[in-house]
Amino acid sequence: MITFDKFFAGSTPVVASAPGRVNLLGEHTDYNDGFVLPIATPMRTTVAVAPSRDDAHYFYSEEMDDQVILPRRGRLASGYGRYIEGCIRVLEQLGHEIPPLRIFVRSSVPVGSGLSSSAALEVATLRALRTHLGLALDDVQIAQLARNAEVAYAGVQCGIMDQMASSLCDETHMLFLDTRSLDTRVLSLPAHAEVLVMDSGVARTLAGSKYNERRAECDAAAAALGASSLRDVTDVAALAQLEEPLRRRARHVITENARVVRAAEGVDAAQFGRLMNESHASLRDDYEVSIPELDTLCEMLRAAPGVYGARLTGAGFGGACVALCAPGSAAGAGALVLEQYNAAGHKGELLMPAATQHGGSL
Numbered sequence: 001m002i003t004f005d006k007f008f009a010g011s012t013p014v015v016a017s018a019p020g021r022v023n024l025l026g027e028h029t030d031y032n033d034g035f036v037l038p039i040a041t042p043m044r045t046t047v048a049v050a051p052s053r054d055d056a057h058y059f060y061s062e063e064m065d066d067q068v069i070l071p072r073r074g075r076l077a078s079g080y081g082r083y084i085e086g087c088i089r090v091l092e093q094l095g096h097e098i099p100p101l102r103i104f105v106r107s108s109v110p111v112g113s114g115l116s117s118s119a120a121l122e123v124a125t126l127r128a129l130r131t132h133l134g135l136a137l138d139d140v141q142i143a144q145l146a147r148n149a150e151v152a153y154a155g156v157q158c159g160i161m162d163q164m165a166s167s168l169c170d171e172t173h174m175l176f177l178d179t180r181s182l183d184t185r186v187l188s189l190p191a192h193a194e195v196l197v198m199d200s201g202v203a204r205t206l207a208g209s210k211y212n213e214r215r216a217e218c219d220a221a222a223a224a225l226g227a228s229s230l231r232d233v234t235d236v237a238a239l240a241q242l243e244e245p246l247r248r249r250a251r252h253v254i255t256e257n258a259r260v261v262r263a264a265e266g267v268d269a270a271q272f273g274r275l276m277n278e279s280h281a282s283l284r285d286d287y288e289v290s291i292p293e294l295d296t297l298c299e300m301l302r303a304a305p306g307v308y309g310a311r312l313t314g315a316g317f318g319g320a321c322v323a324l325c326a327p328g329s330a331a332g333a334g335a336l337v338l339e340q341y342n343a344a345g346h347k348g349e350l351l352m353p354a355a356t357q358h359g360g361s362l
Helices: 004-008 081-093 117-133 139-154 161-168 211-224 236-241 246-265 269-285 292-303 330-343
Strands: 014-025 035-051 056-061 066-071 101-107 173-178 184-188 194-199 307-313 320-325 349-352
Touching: 004 035, 004 101, 014 117, 014 161, 014 194, 014 246, 014 269, 014 307, 014 320, 035 117, 035 161, 035 246, 035 349, 056 081, 066 081, 081 101, 081 117, 081 139, 101 117, 117 139, 117 161, 139 161, 161 173, 194 292, 194 330, 211 246, 236 246, 246 269, 269 292, 269 307, 269 320, 292 307, 292 320, 292 330, 320 330, 330 349
Parallel strands: 056 101
Antiparallel strands: 014 035, 035 101, 035 173, 056 066, 173 184, 194 320, 194 349, 307 320
8 A cells, every 4th residue: 555645755746636426317318419417426536646756657546556657658558547547648639748747546436336436537637637737627628528538548438427527516416417518507406305326236347338339329320310319309209210229229318318308397306206217217128228236226215215216327237326315314215225135145335325425535
């Protein structure tokens, strides 16, 4: 284990952080130019940056106890360092001179849970570099650069929701985002409601899942319909001409966009919960990104006292579920469901609300 002080050896680093996010509605719509409704988590990733003492970049993850050495003109093959490398390289592509750096990472955002640990790392890194190098970048530009870094260097053909959420969201408001125009509206949660997030204990990685396959299927469906993206298709009846599974993939995107728009117009907590339940069914049946553990966890959450609705959050194929609960009931419902779920041999974890959520600070 390398301590913070030992890693920087007397240097005074620049420190910045960014939150993870949980998406309440709008899954797999962002790379289809659609609508999303995320909120920030209390879990954060913190990045400290200082000059390197030689001609190489040094990255250290405290959680992984792993140091990566990147030659200034080198390239990493795998691992968390690719996300940091990507942030450096996209700035270089804009013409910024990036000197050799030492970068220390501490995070309380769980990896593989669908809370966008990668976006939190990217946005925190770019925020630290913005301050360290005096770059004139606003928060939307930070999100755009973070997304470019993930696509080009981590190999994930992601949309921009995660990075926009990490860069713009807070913990008490939903961000209604049009991923085509990048127009945003800050919205309050439904009255008399709070958020619960539970990890299924099944980790997933975007690049190793069928995430990129789903994106290709959406592109193929849009092309077959003569649309630039599925955002431009609003009539489910128009999907009759598509073959399976493209018809079901497109149906999920169209109905999910409609659910986000409906929620953003203003619904009560019970209605919002029903939209979440519908979203999960669509992700399970039409988009086929759920797994038995996520389905079981959602069913248990819906049966718990005070829970309005539940769905998987994130890309799927593992990760976490999110539920909307009556005020003061999330902790109790979470504890009850966690006991039931783990009694069946699973390894779930209650992420929100949690007793301690400040592990990402330096």
